[in-house]
Amino acid sequence: MSLEELKFKEDLLKCVRCGGCKALCPTYDKDVSEGMGARGRLVLVNSLLKGDIKPSPLLNNRIFSCILCNACSGLCPLKVDIVGAIYHGRALLNKTDRRRKYLRYAAKLSVKWPELSFRILRMLRNNLLPALSSRGVIPFTPELPSASFKSPEQVHKVSKHRGRVAIFTGCSVNFIFPSLAESLINVLKKLRYEVVIPKGMVCCGAPLRSLGLEKEAAELAKKNLGVFNKLKVEAILSLCPTCTMSLKTEYPKIAGEGLDKAMDISVFFKDKIETTAPIFKTAVYHDPCHLYHGLGVSKEPREIIRKAGIGLINEISPECCGFGGTFCFSNSKISEGLLTDRAKQIKASGADTLITSCPGCMLQLGRMISDRPVLHLVELLEEAYCFRTANRKESGKKQELNLFD
Numbered sequence: 001m002s003l004e005e006l007k008f009k010e011d012l013l014k015c016v017r018c019g020g021c022k023a024l025c026p027t028y029d030k031d032v033s034e035g036m037g038a039r040g041r042l043v044l045v046n047s048l049l050k051g052d053i054k055p056s057p058l059l060n061n062r063i064f065s066c067i068l069c070n071a072c073s074g075l076c077p078l079k080v081d082i083v084g085a086i087y088h089g090r091a092l093l094n095k096t097d098r099r100r101k102y103l104r105y106a107a108k109l110s111v112k113w114p115e116l117s118f119r120i121l122r123m124l125r126n127n128l129l130p131a132l133s134s135r136g137v138i139p140f141t142p143e144l145p146s147a148s149f150k151s152p153e154q155v156h157k158v159s160k161h162r163g164r165v166a167i168f169t170g171c172s173v174n175f176i177f178p179s180l181a182e183s184l185i186n187v188l189k190k191l192r193y194e195v196v197i198p199k200g201m202v203c204c205g206a207p208l209r210s211l212g213l214e215k216e217a218a219e220l221a222k223k224n225l226g227v228f229n230k231l232k233v234e235a236i237l238s239l240c241p242t243c244t245m246s247l248k249t250e251y252p253k254i255a256g257e258g259l260d261k262a263m264d265i266s267v268f269f270k271d272k273i274e275t276t277a278p279i280f281k282t283a284v285y286h287d288p289c290h291l292y293h294g295l296g297v298s299k300e301p302r303e304i305i306r307k308a309g310i311g312l313i314n315e316i317s318p319e320c321c322g323f324g325g326t327f328c329f330s331n332s333k334i335s336e337g338l339l340t341d342r343a344k345q346i347k348a349s350g351a352d353t354l355i356t357s358c359p360g361c362m363l364q365l366g367r368m369i370s371d372r373p374v375l376h377l378v379e380l381l382e383e384a385y386c387f388r389t390a391n392r393k394e395s396g397k398k399q400e401l402n403l404f405d
């Protein structure tokens, strides 16, 4: 048994099976059986480590049906590393897990040849992807932009800059929402920050790690550490909480060190923007799991929404939208159930606009929320501090803007 396994085994022995970690578990909420909850998964990983049970399709499905949302991680009074144990279980089981075999191939290929994979997906978007989606092989056909994100410059300079920051773009921004990276560059330049988009960054590794490919994820982590450790910047900003969490808190676990300067944009901008005049729009904010549970960030995005002049109404409790990266492909029924519940809560809030901080949540929620804008926080920042302030300066009077109508 490896040292790492011994560590996990020791940690799991602390568990007194009180069940407290099940309280917010979204998969337990949808399928009320012990093996679909946090405590049940821990017991299964423990039994696997002890050799009491062997890999089987049922065991694999229980361990791979966790969304890795981190909702359980703050709940254990004995501080058992629940999500760490589940990752460890996946790494032990990945070779016997036939159900996600093709998902693993696809994930490895898209990480190795991201641009080529994007072009192939673009070619297939009108025929094969809808056919696969209608047969339930993939949960939905995502809309793809005409081109991936490509920064025209590696360093976006501004005169008399007040600081220098780097952006970790990540796959979902690069290949699904490239305009978000452009919005972030615009906002940063408007606030006189020099922006670095370093060459050589790769996927954060979270999709591979979620499929049990821990070593492959660690290789990606080392590449990113090599790229970002060289930079002289005050912050490394990402628009995706899963990427931020990977760089900051997960890399130390898989690659021995993390990027302490990695942060969510709301944490960075909170004290750097001024309050604008209110506009007559209301919003509801959806907390992405990895931002709320993983990084403990919840006040900052709300502060920014208020500063940007939008009234927040009817707080909704932080619940998973069911996306979970590769989870929505391999557990589509639970994913759809969680999405349906979340969309109902958002619609019932009565807000004009839905704002969130994660491209994955935008993609998922946008499938059921089509009657109002679904925005990333950075789009609101761009609207308020680049476009709206510019318009106001020109006209010299307060305006009511229609956000992205």
Ligand code: SF4
Pocket (backbone or CB within 6 Å): 014, 015, 016, 017, 018, 019, 020, 021, 022, 038, 039, 042, 075, 076, 077, 078, 079, 080, 082
């Ligand atoms: S992991 Fe912690 S919260 Fe969950 S059952 Fe064990 S002791 Fe209780």
Ligand code: SF4
Pocket (backbone or CB within 6 Å): 024, 025, 026, 027, 028, 037, 038, 041, 065, 066, 067, 068, 069, 070, 071, 072, 073, 082, 083
């Ligand atoms: S990470 Fe989320 S889905 Fe997985 S066991 Fe914990 S609460 Fe449940």
